[in-house]
Amino acid sequence: MKPVSLLAMAAAALVAVLPPAAAQSYPSKAVTLVVPFPPGGGTDIVARLVAVKLAARLGQAVVVENKPGAATAIGAGAVAKAAPDGYTLLLSGSSTYSIVPALRAGLPYDPLASFSHIAVVAKAPLVLLASPAAQAASTDELLKRAKATPDGLMFATFGNGSGPHFAGAMLADAAHVKFTAIPYKGSAPALTGLIGGEVAFTFDTVAAGAPHVRAGKLKALAVTGDKRSELLPEVPTYAEAGLAKASLVSWYGLVAPAKTPEAVLSRLTQELTAVMADTEVRKTLAANGLDAAMLGREAFQQLIRKEMAEFKDIAQRASITLD
Template sequence: MKLTASRRTAGLLLCAASILLTLVVPAHAQNAWPERPVKLVVPFPPGGGTDIVARAMGQGLSQQLGQPVIIDNKPGASTIIGTDAVAKAAPDGYTLLLSGSTSYSVNPAMRARLPYDPVRDLSPIAIVARTPLVLVVGNGTPWHSLPELIAAAKAKPKGIRYVTFGSGSGPHLAGELLALAAGIQLQDIPYKGSSQGAMAVIAGEVEIGIDTVASVAPHVRSGKLRALGIVGATRSSMLPEVRTLAEQGLPDATFDAWYGFAAPARTPAPVIDKLTRAVTATMGSAALQSQLRAQGMEPVVIGAGAFRQQMEGEILRYRALAHRAGIAAE
């Protein structure tokens, strides 16, 4: 009997130790994070505004975390491919997302079927930069002002083409809002990203581009593109002479772009806390802020709560606007 009781006691102790170990080991793993390189997914090709923010942040985050931050460009399907890869990744802090508002609010508002739900499948960390979009035309076009472009579009419905990053993408929504506000019809043409889109406008494949100041300002300065209006709510310090569409009588065409940093949902709170501190410290760098401003961006740190509120609010707003403008993304 005594031997049986001893064995029973030993078994209980072993079970308790096993349970304790299952609690301690994950906690240790979370506290030790990161123990290997961290992958930062960018759902655009290299060279565009999102990629610029990611690479600038990646250097600072590497220093803060003590591990390399590897940029992984996964373009395609209006950012859905890359964003979905992060949403379905292991929630261990080693696969993260840096993307524009297309991933977080535009796609969910435009698309009835989406393989991910940003509210459910992503853990917002921070909005780290804002950037206005700018309406540009090729140097070979005859238009030197927004009224001239609008007049030409009214004379030739759907005869003037503009670049998008796919149906329902940010530039697509901005272009349709412009068309609705101006009473014109434009033809959207999809491209994989900012670099390809800008080259298409420069080459005359399409007449109009709507992209971030960061992506197209160098081409505007070189004379390859002509800026006709800032699509955002305020002018850009990079192109201060270019008036907003609101200043030119089209306030309903305003569309703002921003960049947010997120992790898969259910990423452990200690890892999210470390990421938040690392992102905040990285964005506090004067050198990084200067680097982003030089690209026409406004560095910010908008925390997880406000990030989620903005995402949810924009989904509702853009869904209503899409219905009003007749936008349907498949």
């Protein structure tokens, strides 16, 4: 064999073991983490917690930028159009990835094609909350009341097409009862209306509902998901109440623009896996009624496809549309 051939083979072998340039240099500047909601909500809490821990592992700042509006389409659309270099990421809830796309055409993004999916990082079980005026100490009692009410019990939503709206439609379908959805402009107004007896029940995050339950202002009847909440350990799950098929669990996922280099995605996945295994992260999430998770790219995409099909079907049968 000629010496030049040996040199060529050695060079080829060296190239094969070297990591891609993108992995070697990424990140070389601050990373922007877009949240398509105002500051202070569940998505913002998850994003800021992840940002701090991820920054420490990446060696660069991870800056949270809130871009609310248009049912999260403004922020999601901005990330979809950003340069696919790993310096602009999106952390948002399931409403962005499955609920809104199931209800609205012509969005400035496609939940599957517009993004490089990294991971689902947290899940947010919901709690079924009843007003004292509903006089229901259990889910079974609430459903019996609904069956005895000709026009169906009224329940609060955060607006048409919101998570609580779907949760109510799923419960009505599973229990073969009728409910009337009353839209409020978010969690706080809905809870105020519920406490005041304007509606019989609503659905909200455990973190939002737990303080009112402890204060005796509301009754927690059941939590979605497959386990009881650490914040409300005395409250049964939907499965325990025989309503597993009606269980709606929100979740939060991290994505980059489509065509982001594989080396960059691998680096982010590696560091994010460590972040979500961090004891402090898991405890902080639990204190906010959230469960840490780490569902990778394929599971993330499968979840979107599954939920979009389900939500389209539910929306059609329950006549749910976006505001």
